[in-house]
Amino acid sequence: MNNNIGSIAIRVDDLSFHYGDKNVLQHVTMEIKKGSFLGLVGPNGSGKSTLIKCILGLQKPQEGQVYLFGEKVNKFNDWDKVGYVSQKANSFNTAFPATAFEVVSMGLFGKVGLFRFLKASDKNKVWEALRSVKMDQYAYQNIGELSGGQQQRIFIARALVSDPELLILDEPTVGVDTESSDSFYKMLKELHRENNMTLVLVTHDVGVMTNYVTDVACLNKQIHFHGNTKEFEESSSENMSAFYGHHVHVLHHDHGHE
Amino acid sequence: MLPFLKYEFLQNAFLTGIMVGLLAPVLGVFIVVRRQALIADALSHITLAGIAANLLLGKWSSFFAAANPIYMGMAFSVGGAIFIEQLRKVYKHYEELAIPIIMSAGIGLSVIFISMADGFNTDLFNYLFGSIIAVKRSDVWTVFAILVVVLLFVFFMYKELFVLSFDEEQGKLSGIRSNWILVAFMAITALVIAASMKIVGILLVSALMTLPVAASIRIAKGFKQAIWLSVLFGEISVIAGMFLSYYLDLASGGTIVLCLVVILCLSIFYKKFTGSRKVGHL
Numbered sequence: 001m002n003n004n005i006g007s008i009a010i011r012v013d014d015l016s017f018h019y020g021d022k023n024v025l026q027h028v029t030m031e032i033k034k035g036s037f038l039g040l041v042g043p044n045g046s047g048k049s050t051l052i053k054c055i056l057g058l059q060k061p062q063e064g065q066v067y068l069f070g071e072k073v074n075k076f077n078d079w080d081k082v083g084y085v086s087q088k089a090n091s092f093n094t095a096f097p098a099t100a101f102e103v104v105s106m107g108l109f110g111k112v113g114l115f116r117f118l119k120a121s122d123k124n125k126v127w128e129a130l131r132s133v134k135m136d137q138y139a140y141q142n143i144g145e146l147s148g149g150q151q152q153r154i155f156i157a158r159a160l161v162s163d164p165e166l167l168i169l170d171e172p173t174v175g176v177d178t179e180s181s182d183s184f185y186k187m188l189k190e191l192h193r194e195n196n197m198t199l200v201l202v203t204h205d206v207g208v209m210t211n212y213v214t215d216v217a218c219l220n221k222q223i224h225f226h227g228n229t230k231e232f233e234e235s236s237s238e239n240m241s242a243f244y245g246h247h248v249h250v251l252h253h254d255h256g257h258e
Numbered sequence: 259m260l261p262f263l264k265y266e267f268l269q270n271a272f273l274t275g276i277m278v279g280l281l282a283p284v285l286g287v288f289i290v291v292r293r294q295a296l297i298a299d300a301l302s303h304i305t306l307a308g309i310a311a312n313l314l315l316g317k318w319s320s321f322f323a324a325a326n327p328i329y330m331g332m333a334f335s336v337g338g339a340i341f342i343e344q345l346r347k348v349y350k351h352y353e354e355l356a357i358p359i360i361m362s363a364g365i366g367l368s369v370i371f372i373s374m375a376d377g378f379n380t381d382l383f384n385y386l387f388g389s390i391i392a393v394k395r396s397d398v399w400t401v402f403a404i405l406v407v408v409l410l411f412v413f414f415m416y417k418e419l420f421v422l423s424f425d426e427e428q429g430k431l432s433g434i435r436s437n438w439i440l441v442a443f444m445a446i447t448a449l450v451i452a453a454s455m456k457i458v459g460i461l462l463v464s465a466l467m468t469l470p471v472a473a474s475i476r477i478a479k480g481f482k483q484a485i486w487l488s489v490l491f492g493e494i495s496v497i498a499g500m501f502l503s504y505y506l507d508l509a510s511g512g513t514i515v516l517c518l519v520v521i522l523c524l525s526i527f528y529k530k531f532t533g534s535r536k537v538g539h540l
Contacts, residue, residue, distance in 0.1 A: 058427060079433050086427055096291055096424055099480035106424065109417045110432030117417075142479060158428075 008070070009034045009166050009198040010055055015064030017050055024050045025061070026221050034165070037192045037199040039213035039229075041206050046220040048202045049087055052170050056084055068166075080111045083159030085152075087170040087202075094144035100154045101139040104129055107161035129161040130154075133187065149180030153187075160191070167191070170202045181205075185212045270398050271390035271457065271500060271510070277405045278454045278466065279496030283474075283488035284412055285447050286467035290475070291423045297444075298464035300342065300357045301335050301451045303364030306460045308334025308452075309385050310371035317375055326396055327385075328452055335448035338364065343441055388459030388511030390500055401453045408446055415439060420481060457496070459511035466492060469518035473525040491521045 010032040017025040024047045032038055042048050053059040055066050057073040066073040069081065104126045105118060112118060118126075130136040133153040143151060152172055159167055169188070173181035189212045192199050203209050210216065216232040218225040225232065263269050289297060312330035316323035322330075338360050345356035372382065384392040412419065418439050422429045429436050454463045474487035499514030506513075 056431060058430060077433070079431055082431070084428075084431055086425075092425065093291065093293070095475065097475045097478045097481055097484040098420075098424060102420070102481050103424070106417075106421045106428060106432075109421050109429075109434070112417065140479060 007034050011067040013065045015061045017061045028223055030223055030226055034198050035196050036215050037213045038215045039209040040202045040217050042219040048219055049170055080162035081165045083164035083167040085155045085159050085169045085172050098143055099140050103143050103154050104157045104161055107158040111162050125161055129157040133157045166198045168200045267391050270393040270395055273398050274393050274401050275457050275496040275500050277401045278457050279492040280489050281408055281450045282454050282466040283470040283492035285450055286471045287485050287488050288419050288423050290471040295468045296357045298467040300360040301338055301448050302460045302463040303361045304338035305331040305335040305452045307364045307367035310368045314371045314375040332449055332452040335452045336445045339444035339448040343444055385455055386459050386461055387509050388457050390510040393456050397456055404449050404453045458514050462511040462515050465515045469522055473522040476525050476529045
């Protein structure tokens with residue numbers, strides 16, 4: 001239906017969403033190219049998480065359509081191509097008796113299928129995912145015994161274990177200390193560079209994010225800006241103040257640069 | 259053979275107890291981690307209504323008088339379980355409301371049926387508090403059938419139940435059809451509650467589902483270990499409780515539950531003495 005379909009990971013087409021009479025998203029249209037690392041920013045209540053949930057088919061928009069890898073989201077079946085780390089990963093039941101290994105293995109359940117069990121090769125994948133986030137020595141710790149940053153890595157490993165082509169992270173560094181979140185962003189950048197993965201990072205941490213992402217989209221019920229990081233930085237001061245309403249300036253934290 | 263087991267009714271009680279001591283904690287793990295510990299209480303009260311209904315119908319009809327009231331109890335319990343899942347959808351933001359609604363409906367129905375049947379009899383008392391002398395051979399076979407169904411369900415649906423308990427969103431993303439799995443799980447829970455009541459009694463069924471889990475999740479490493487430990491604690495309590503009940507002439511439900519409480523306290527002390535195991539920061 002679309003000539004550049006092969007290079008688009010996510011297409012959002014005129015999507016509107018409301019809870020009751022409260023508009024959350026209005027006529028959002030955007031395309032996210034394969035291999036890009038998009039930072040999706042916006043103030044609280046701007047509809048970021050709702051947009052992500054619509055993209056993942058967890059919420060049904062009242063209007064518009066989402067396409068994942070060219071397929072309508074409600075027909076989409078290749079969920080192991082998509083990794084998702086939800087905002088809720090920060091507020092899950094920390095007393096849940098599950099080891100890091102068990103949590104990561106959940107990421108394979110869709111691939112393994114009903115009435116089947118994890119094979120030795122699946123277990124190797126779990127180890128590989130744990131190693132890729134440098135958490136293999138904590139495999140047999142209960143998830144609730146790990147620090148916030150470590151838990152976040154476990155959830156990333158769960159999203160990575162099925163070798164996704166697209167990884168979506170919703171505010172992954174909330175509740176994680178600055179040092180951990182820096183090393184976390186570095187890890188994302190490595191994942192992006194080495195595996196040519198498409199990444200979508202939802203954040204309100206505009207300053208830090210621009211050191212790592214290739215593209216930026218600003219959302220506040222509508223898309224206010226969508227372009228590459230350089231364009232965003234050039235236009236950011238006027239963009240951001242129009243967008244957040246007042247005196248926002250982008251802080252750069254350069255310690256992340258290599 | 260142990261002198262304890264020379265009578266058929268004691269064999270029946272012992273076999274049923276061992277099966278229930280496995281079943282209730284296995285399902286209890288999933289119930290507790292989903293923060294639905296009170297569901298067992300709600301379902302046990304609706305089970306009581308079913309049993310009371312059967313006792314009442316037995317006054318008028320020889321068919322019901324001859325039937326084992328456990329089946330009517332199961333029918334009510336499964337119906338209640340399905341109703342709870344529906345109520346949770348109606349009250350999306352007050353999911354826990356479903357539990358007191360079903361619980362009070364169960365008690366209300368029970369009281370009405372009991373008063374219509376001209377009050378309490380010993381039979382009903384046995385269902386309330388559990389009695390090891392009231393277990394029939396047909397109960398043993400019924401519980402055995404339930405055991406087979408539950409173990410197959412949990413074995414084959416382990417992945418799905420695990421991921422849905424931890425994180426329903428992730429479950430949906432893995433393409434898991436959460437609705438029917440949860441309804442099937444509730445129906446199975448209802449069956450186990452109805453099956454457990456002869457031994458521990460309706461008022462104490464939820465203890466056998468939740469207390470072993472409460473003890474195990476304090477010390478278990480991982481989910482599978484939590485299941486094994488819960489089953490171990492459940493079995494120890496059921497076996498010790500039945501022995502004590504027989505030799506000291508006490509109500510079996512009460513002794514089993516007190517054994518569970520002792521294990522729970524031990525696990526809390528154990529955790530206190532071994533200290534917090536929080537690992538270092540990143």
